[in-house]
Amino acid sequence: MRRQYVNRVRRFNSDKLFDVVNVLIMLVLLVVFTWPLWFVLIASISDPILVMSGEVLLIPKKLTLAGYKQMLEYKELWTGYANTIFITVVGTVLNLIMSVCFAYPLSDKNFKPRRILLMVFMFTMYFSGGLIPHYLVVKQLGLLDTRWAMIIPSLISVYNSLVIRSYFMNSIPGELEEASLLDGANSAQYLWRVVLPLSKPVLAVVGLYYAVSHWNDYYNALIYLYKAELYPLQTVLRNLLISAQALVNDTSGITDAAAIEEAFNRAMTMKYSVIVVAAVPMLCIYPFVQKFFIKGVMVGAVKG
Amino acid sequence: MAAVRLKKETLGRRFVKDLKRNWIKYVMILPVLIYFILFHYWPMYGILLGFKDYKIKLGILGSPWVGLEHFERFFNTYNFWNLIQNTLTLSIYTLLVGFPIPIIFALLLNYLRKRRLKKTVQMISYAPHFISTVVICSMITMFTMQDTGVFNLLRGMMGLESIDFMADPKLFKHIYVWSGVWQSMGWNAIIYVSALAGVDYEMHEAAIMDGATKIQRMIHIDIPSIKSTIIMLFILNMGSLMSVGFEKVYLLQNSLNKSASEIISTYVYQVGLIDNDYGYSTAVGLFNTVINVILLVSANMISKKVADESLF
Numbered sequence: 001m002r003r004q005y006v007n008r009v010r011r012f013n014s015d016k017l018f019d020v021v022n023v024l025i026m027l028v029l030l031v032v033f034t035w036p037l038w039f040v041l042i043a044s045i046s047d048p049i050l051v052m053s054g055e056v057l058l059i060p061k062k063l064t065l066a067g068y069k070q071m072l073e074y075k076e077l078w079t080g081y082a083n084t085i086f087i088t089v090v091g092t093v094l095n096l097i098m099s100v101c102f103a104y105p106l107s108d109k110n111f112k113p114r115r116i117l118l119m120v121f122m123f124t125m126y127f128s129g130g131l132i133p134h135y136l137v138v139k140q141l142g143l144l145d146t147r148w149a150m151i152i153p154s155l156i157s158v159y160n161s162l163v164i165r166s167y168f169m170n171s172i173p174g175e176l177e178e179a180s181l182l183d184g185a186n187s188a189q190y191l192w193r194v195v196l197p198l199s200k201p202v203l204a205v206v207g208l209y210y211a212v213s214h215w216n217d218y219y220n221a222l223i224y225l226y227k228a229e230l231y232p233l234q235t236v237l238r239n240l241l242i243s244a245q246a247l248v249n250d251t252s253g254i255t256d257a258a259a260i261e262e263a264f265n266r267a268m269t270m271k272y273s274v275i276v277v278a279a280v281p282m283l284c285i286y287p288f289v290q291k292f293f294i295k296g297v298m299v300g301a302v303k304g
Numbered sequence: 305m306a307a308v309r310l311k312k313e314t315l316g317r318r319f320v321k322d323l324k325r326n327w328i329k330y331v332m333i334l335p336v337l338i339y340f341i342l343f344h345y346w347p348m349y350g351i352l353l354g355f356k357d358y359k360i361k362l363g364i365l366g367s368p369w370v371g372l373e374h375f376e377r378f379f380n381t382y383n384f385w386n387l388i389q390n391t392l393t394l395s396i397y398t399l400l401v402g403f404p405i406p407i408i409f410a411l412l413l414n415y416l417r418k419r420r421l422k423k424t425v426q427m428i429s430y431a432p433h434f435i436s437t438v439v440i441c442s443m444i445t446m447f448t449m450q451d452t453g454v455f456n457l458l459r460g461m462m463g464l465e466s467i468d469f470m471a472d473p474k475l476f477k478h479i480y481v482w483s484g485v486w487q488s489m490g491w492n493a494i495i496y497v498s499a500l501a502g503v504d505y506e507m508h509e510a511a512i513m514d515g516a517t518k519i520q521r522m523i524h525i526d527i528p529s530i531k532s533t534i535i536m537l538f539i540l541n542m543g544s545l546m547s548v549g550f551e552k553v554y555l556l557q558n559s560l561n562k563s564a565s566e567i568i569s570t571y572v573y574q575v576g577l578i579d580n581d582y583g584y585s586t587a588v589g590l591f592n593t594v595i596n597v598i599l600l601v602s603a604n605m606i607s608k609k610v611a612d613e614s615l616f
Contacts, residue, residue: 014517022412026425029409032486033428036443039454054457102336105329112322117333124344126543126597130589132576133350136364137343155339188328216436219551223577234438238555241442271446275439282434290427294498 037279044068044272051272067273077274079229080236083147087232088214091151095210096203098156103165104191125158131223138224149224150217150232157213160206167202167295168195201292208289212282237278241271354587367583374587383566391567394548397481399541406489407534410496411522426497429490441555444483445470470556473564480556480565495537499530535613543600546592568592 043051047062055061071077105111106118128134134153143149172195180190196203218234225231231239323330349364354374356367378384409429416422432440447455448469456466469475503526511521527534550569557565568588576585600615608614 014519018415018518019417022415023418023421025412026416026421030425030428033431033490036447036486037431040443052452054454054460057454057457098336098339101332105326105333108326108329111326111329112319113333117337121336121340124340126600127348127593128344129347129350130586130593131572132353132582132586132589133347134343135577136350136353136582137346141342153343155343156336186328187326212434216434216438218436218438218555234436237442238438241445271442275442279435279439283431286430286434287427290430293430293494294501297495297498 037283040272040275040279044276067270068277070270071273071277074240074270076228076231076236077233077240077277080231080233083230084215084233086147087150087217088211091154091214092207092210094151094155095157095160096207099161099164099206100191100196102156102161103168104195107165107168121158122162135223144224145226145230147230150214150220153224154213154220157210160209163295163297164199164202164206167199171202172198202295204289205292205295208286211285215282233278237274240274351586351590353583354590356583358583370583374584375591377584378588378591386563387566387568387571390564391546391548391569393477393564394480394553394567395545397477398484398548399545401481402485402488402492403538403541405485406492407496407530409489410493410500411526413493413497414500414526415518415522426490429493431490432487433491435487437551437555440483440487441552444479444556448479470558471560473561476556476561476564480553484552495533496530499533500526503529531611532613535607535611536615539600539603539607539613539615542603543596545599546595 039057042056042058042060044067045063045065046056046060047064048067050056050061102121106114108114138144138149138153143152176194177187177190180194181187185193216234217232218238221230221232221235225235352364353367355369355371356364357370357373358364358367362368413422413426416425447453448467450456450468450471451466453469455469459466467475469479507525507529508521511525516524546568548567548569550573553565553567554570554573557570569592572585572589572592575581575588604615
């Protein structure tokens, strides 16, 4: 009796302490996650000189929209934006169509070549030809230096398709198929009228994964694109920031110290606003889909 | 002979029957199969390049064989061990820090009593995952800039001198790994959060009756319950030990930190697409892929034996 009481007191104290420490850790993490993003945001609307001298840390000071105004005149950025929107919209739609074409037949236990095809597709998750063989294939197909080079080589992600497949298998009752086939529907009608409407959550999550990977894609442009008018947002952004950096280091052409300083400050202001404009769209979308994220992670899905 | 023939026929007939019944599914899977053949299996044929002296005019098949020459050249190149060391340093450091932190984060989230705080922390922790590598690397470069970068401004306020972070090869791994933790800890915790949600609450109730503290419950109930998820992800991580992602290292690389930031994948890019040495680059890439497959298969085998968990 007494031991139990002592136990309970000890547990009470230990758990109390644990809860307090836990909440403290979470508050620190909140700051760690949000402050860098917050800083970029306030730096983009503050006077660059104050930003560089460390006076802008928590709240914006001497508000100015100079960075954004200057961005409006920066044409390359808008071409980049248009390219990225095209790649993201067209790419994601095609990705989803192809992933459903992957997932639906392979989720049917009566589909005879199911096992062998799964093996053929999943093998590519672990083994690939590498950079140059991929590059040569894209070149040979005539996709090099076209918008399609950003879309077609990454048409299907095996992982994302497996997530959809495991949703089809586990979350859609098999009786629905029997019932609709008895009603005289074929499997295409069943897919369109029953399966897809029931799969909206998983399609939303996987669609978001695909959209994010297109929006943030830098690698494919680096490898497959040469024409500047095809560059996506991320490439334009990178080049702009590099040239801002170069301006700081390479001042040989300009002799007027004030002019150097002004050019430098301008580059510095625009840096932050460009980052805001590039990152905000995806940061605004994900919270709407986040309650479905759990559906998008299944280790079991990758199990062969 | 006759028996074999009979079996073959029935297999063929079974396929035709299946084709008639499931033709819609066959039509659907056809473009998928074509995609995989074109963009995954055709490049695998290109691996032959790693054993050839590639001449564009002669094509892959027509170019002369050189055997293992490219591999020998790679093993004897002056920075071979430097490349291996840099790649392994980044990946092992990432594994040591980046693997346990999301597990601990998920466990702590699980014991958070205030639901609002839990939801908020979780949602905000996902944010960095949706920011592009280009933006992350630009932020790192700006924040760590000498004198004017905000990290150096904060150091100045604490009375410390300003450091040019990106110019110091010794600091590269820390910058890479800890920014990686910031980027992915929330996202990587999702899988553990969902596994923890499936833990039987009756076990916790029994433990509470016996006077177990939260930390004891964590160690004796939660961790054993999500063990198989942890092992599975560990195998996957082992399989990519030698494949440190190209993009982030490439974007953080500069001439001053290159002795710590040149890794296999950036080297493959440099010799392949900048120097146009196709055969050599393919060979280096193949070496990397093969090591990864070996690591994945061995990790899978070991865990099958030791913990009775396996990926395939």
